[in-house]
Amino acid sequence: MSPSTSAPVYRCLACHAGQPLHFAGWKCPVCSGLLDLDELPRFDPSLINQRDYSLWRYRHTFPLPVGVEAVTLGEGLTPLVPVPVDGRTVSFKLEFANPTGSFKDRGMTLVLTAIRAIGVTAALEDSSGNAGASFAGYAARAQVRASVYVPASASGPKLAQIAAYGADIHAIEGPRSNAAEAAQKAAAGGLYYASHVYNPLGLAGQATAAFEIWEQLGRLPESVILPVGNGTLLLGLQRGFRALVRAGLGARLPRLVGVQALACAPLWAQYHHGAEGLAKVTEGATLAEGIRVFRPARAEAILAAIRESDGTLLAVDEPAIEAGRAELARRGLYAELTAAIVWEALKHAPGDTVAILTGGGLKNAR
Numbered sequence: 001m002s003p004s005t006s007a008p009v010y011r012c013l014a015c016h017a018g019q020p021l022h023f024a025g026w027k028c029p030v031c032s033g034l035l036d037l038d039e040l041p042r043f044d045p046s047l048i049n050q051r052d053y054s055l056w057r058y059r060h061t062f063p064l065p066v067g068v069e070a071v072t073l074g075e076g077l078t079p080l081v082p083v084p085v086d087g088r089t090v091s092f093k094l095e096f097a098n099p100t101g102s103f104k105d106r107g108m109t110l111v112l113t114a115i116r117a118i119g120v121t122a123a124l125e126d127s128s129g130n131a132g133a134s135f136a137g138y139a140a141r142a143q144v145r146a147s148v149y150v151p152a153s154a155s156g157p158k159l160a161q162i163a164a165y166g167a168d169i170h171a172i173e174g175p176r177s178n179a180a181e182a183a184q185k186a187a188a189g190g191l192y193y194a195s196h197v198y199n200p201l202g203l204a205g206q207a208t209a210a211f212e213i214w215e216q217l218g219r220l221p222e223s224v225i226l227p228v229g230n231g232t233l234l235l236g237l238q239r240g241f242r243a244l245v246r247a248g249l250g251a252r253l254p255r256l257v258g259v260q261a262l263a264c265a266p267l268w269a270q271y272h273h274g275a276e277g278l279a280k281v282t283e284g285a286t287l288a289e290g291i292r293v294f295r296p297a298r299a300e301a302i303l304a305a306i307r308e309s310d311g312t313l314l315a316v317d318e319p320a321i322e323a324g325r326a327e328l329a330r331r332g333l334y335a336e337l338t339a340a341i342v343w344e345a346l347k348h349a350p351g352d353t354v355a356i357l358t359g360g361g362l363k364n365a366r
């Protein structure tokens with residue numbers, strides 16, 4: 001599937017208007033709806049480039065024209081490590097082995113590839129976390145000028161990483177949402193918004209995690225458990241597993257089990273208690289800072305993906321997050337606190353499971 005430069009790549013979730021790759025907006029220009037990718041990829045095992053040791057081995061599944069040069073740091077093909085846990089074996093996918101230290105690189109390699117392909121030379125993102133670090137790293141690789149909007153209160157290893165890559169950091173006073181608003185204002189002024197949330201190209205990159213799990217296990221697992229904030233990895237996994245099932249490489253979709261911090265668990269509340277569930281939860285502070293997202297833009301799609309896969313959403317309290325990181329570390333897996341949230345949740349997701357460690361322990365200040 002290699003569209004010509006005029007073929008639609010993006011499709012509006014609300015009015016279904018299509019946009020080509022060179023569309024540089026971040027919302028539907030017709031109705032301001034959220035953009036998704038136009039098509040499910042056609043996965044063909046015979047088209048995997050076995051000599052490419054990065055996620056670009058699945059290039060045939062990407063909605064990019066032939067001949068576009070990849071902006072890559074060798075991301076993907078992360079380890080899948082079987083670990084005994086309470087009498088069964090859980091396979092941990094070590095996403096912190098990606099070039100900037102988190103799963104975000106799967107999406108950013110595609111987003112920056114598109115940015116460079118359409119001739120954009122400056123772009124922005126709002127994130128003081130892994131997405132900001134990944135954006136800044138891939139922008140440096142692409143020689144695209146990067147602006148990153150962060151809350152003025154942000155600090156720690158991720159902010160240092162963003163600065164080291166040479167991004168212009170715009171510190172915005174007030175809550176996290178102020179940084180997002182400032183970024184969107186700058187985007188409205190014409191700067192390309194390389195948002196990990198709004199730009200759906202990242203989902204085509206996240207889908208490669210599903211392809212790798214299938215290649216590394218030689219089959220699809222019963223379930224996949226992962227932290228969920230904005231839900232882009234979960235939506236990418238849905239895209240990848242759907243393509244694998246459609247290609248006849250698995251009988252059914254693995255159950256997608258999303259984990260949230262109890263302190264900020266809007267998706268968990270909506271899934272189990274409907275729309276009124278939102279009234280029962282708050283945007284509380286949590287050790288799992290990477291998934292502290294109270295209004296995920298793609299909430300509806302995330303809930304639908306979980307239902308489609310017969311999965312569920314779980315919520316974990318703060319002491320269990322910290323205990324989870326210690327338990328993982330004692331098995332040689334040094335996870336970011338946000339990622340360690342999967343440990344406690346494993347108790348509620350029995351059977352043949354892959355657990356995704358989205359970021360590494362070095363990402364935390366402690």
Ligand SMILES: [Zn+2]
Pocket residue numbers: 012013014015016017028029030031032033
């Ligand atoms: Zn629209």
